[in-house]
Amino acid sequence: MGLAKTDLFTNQQNRVAELAKAFAHPARVAILQLLADRKACVCGDLVDELPLAQATVSQHLKELKRIGIIKGDIDPPRVCYCINEPVWDEARQLFGQVLDTFMVGQGCC
Amino acid sequence: MGLAKTDLFTNQQNRVAELAKAFAHPARVAILQLLADRKACVCGDLVDELPLAQATVSQHLKELKRIGIIKGDIDPPRVCYCINEPVWDEARQLFGQVLDTFMVGQGCC
DNA sequence: TTACTCTATCGTAATATTGCGATGTATTAA
DNA sequence: TTAATACATCGCAATATTACGATAGAGTAA
Numbered sequence: 378m379g380l381a382k383t384d385l386f387t388n389q390q391n392r393v394a395e396l397a398k399a400f401a402h403p404a405r406v407a408i409l410q411l412l413a414d415r416k417a418c419v420c421g422d423l424v425d426e427l428p429l430a431q432a433t434v435s436q437h438l439k440e441l442k443r444i445g446i447i448k449g450d451i452d453p454p455r456v457c458y459c460i461n462e463p464v465w466d467e468a469r470q471l472f473g474q475v476l477d478t479f480m481v482g483q484g485c486c
Numbered sequence: 487m488g489l490a491k492t493d494l495f496t497n498q499q500n501r502v503a504e505l506a507k508a509f510a511h512p513a514r515v516a517i518l519q520l521l522a523d524r525k526a527c528v529c530g531d532l533v534d535e536l537p538l539a540q541a542t543v544s545q546h547l548k549e550l551k552r553i554g555i556i557k558g559d560i561d562p563p564r565v566c567y568c569i570n571e572p573v574w575d576e577a578r579q580l581f582g583q584v585l586d587t588f589m590v591g592q593g594c595c
Numbered sequence: 596t597t598a599c600t601c602t603a604t605c606g607t608a609a610t611a612t613t614g615c616g617a618t619g620t621a622t623t624a625a
Numbered sequence: 626t627t628a629a630t631a632c633a634t635c636g637c638a639a640t641a642t643t644a645c646g647a648t649a650g651a652g653t654a655a
Contacts, residue, residue: 385512385537386512386513386515386516386537387512387516390512390515390516390519391512393509393512393515394509394510394511394512394514394515397506397507397508397509397510397515398506398510399506400502400503400506400581400584401503401506401507401510402503402642402643403494403495403496403499403500403502403503404495404643405503406495406499406502406503406506406584407495407496407499409584410499410584410587412588413584413587413588414587415588419601420601420602421600421601421602424601424602428494428495429643429644429645430644430645430646431601431602431603431645432602432603432604432605432644432645432646432647433643433644433645434602435602435603435604436603436604436642436643436644436645437643438602438603439603439604440642454600454601454602454651454652454653455601455602455652456601456602456603460588462588465585465588468585469585469586472509472581472585475509475515475518475519475522476574476577476578476581478519478522478523479521479522479524479569479571479574511612511613513613528631529631529632529633530630530631530632533631533632538613538614538615539614539615539616540615540631540632540633541614541615541616541617541632541633541634541635542613542614542615543632544632544633544634545612545613545614545615545633545634546613547632547633548633548634549612564631564632565631565632565633
């Protein structure tokens, strides 16, 4: 079963996996792109841009917030969603670390 | 339900999501790191390195192969698993594209 | 106050993922 | 031939994810 034996892997591996989850669904990629482009920092706009129900978008936002890659500051009557810069940078660094361990052009097979 | 409305998103978004899935589980991160380090190109070695049953490792390898980020060439009595260089490079480019759309230091909130 | 807007959360259903034992298949070794 | 090895696949169970309608809560506008 989908047991997350998180203690069986390194902290780096677990964190990479968690950050990768943020990008592992096209809707979340779309959300992150919209926020990164800074054209829409408000959830209402996001719902308009996405082919998903409001409840579904809210759920994705919640998951992205749990991972930490976005943050939502309350500014009634809206919630301003933004990229969380430190975590975004962490993702860039970690993905870079993993992807750069392999240098293209040196296959063994 | 987990419907993958793949036609509702751009090709780029769908591909990013698929490639991210390759990294969205610590065991797969570990597998990819082992292959990228090139110290183990054979499934038997991989099973020894991972805290998972042989069937489970094989399943992860199958999924990684489906995504395309690794390839398995038969070399009886073993199967040689390796990073698939073009796709690895594609992942690097796509993640870079997405992650670089946001420049740290310009938050709106 | 009431009505309206915006977003979160609940409840539910469908599907996907993860994990492993058991079994199958192919090759090698004896 | 039989036995052993290496890996894939099957079948099942447990859990996670995705999606959405309905509802709740908080604020604004009238």
